[in-house]
Amino acid sequence: MHNRDYLDLGQLFDHIFEATEEFANTFGDLGFDFRKSAEHRNYYxxxxxxxxxxxxxxxxxxxxxxxxxxxxxxxxxxxxxxxxxxxxxxxxxxxxxxxxxxxxxxxxxxxxxxxxxxxxxxxxxxxxxxxxxxxxxxxxxxxPSREEVRNPGGMKIKIVSDED
Incomplete structure (x- = not known):
């Protein structure tokens, strides 16, 4: 039998995806939009x-x-x-x-x-x-999801009227 080292393809693809995202971000800043919408982004x-x-x-x-x-x-x-x-x-x-x-x-x-x-x-x-x-x-x-999202867009500031 031959002793072979095997490549971890999952780890290799992680590096490829990171490089692809960096590429998309770099060229996206120049006006090219390679990125998917945020709702379909892979966070995992x-x-x-x-x-x-x-x-x-x-x-x-x-x-x-x-x-x-x-x-x-x-x-x-x-x-x-x-x-x-x-x-x-x-x-x-x-x-x-x-x-x-x-x-x-x-x-x-x-x-x-x-x-x-x-x-x-x-x-x-x-x-x-x-x-x-x-x-x-x-x-x-x-x-489970939270019933109410904490700080969904930051903190709400109450506006008070200064009129008499």
Missing amino acids: SLYSFPPANIYMMPDKTIVFEFALAGYRDTQVSLEFSGDYMVLSAAEPEACANADQVIFFHRRLKLKEIPPQKYYVPEDKFDREQAKAVFRNGILKVTV
């Missing part, structure tokens, strides 16, 4: 691992589904920091000796998940009501 990095679905329900609840087969709930860390939800996980014990094993076919890689950030702005989502359920290797995180 394309992490190659773990596979994830991110979607919004009709009631504006945002849902994250992470495929974490082989991990235990105690190995996964999930927290809010700033405007982001941060996911990370420790390496499962089953793959601790993976470097000593000869794989004939390998599609499932169980490895440590370094911190990954997912955009969940505090002013739009009620983080205190967030729920995370780990079932059958899928971590499903739901974060």
Whole structure:
């Protein structure tokens, strides 16, 4: 068998998308509009691992589904920091000796998940009501929308009439 290094395509595409956005921003400032409208902008990095679905329900609840087969709930860390939800996980014990094993076919890689950030702005989502359920290797995180958006466009200033 040949020992080959494989390219992490997800990470490569992240760099390509960043460069493309920089290009669009630079030329957009010169009068060319390459950018999509803000409502269709992708705020979520394309992490190659773990596979994830991110979607919004009709009631504006945002849902994250992470495929974490082989991990235990105690190995996964999930927290809010700033405007982001941060996911990370420790390496499962089953793959601790993976470097000593000869794989004939390998599609499932169980490895440590370094911190990954997912955009969940505090002013739009009620983080205190967030729920995370780990079932059958899928971590499903739901974060409901706030009833009232905090500071949607800043702070309202009351105008008082100075007439007598």
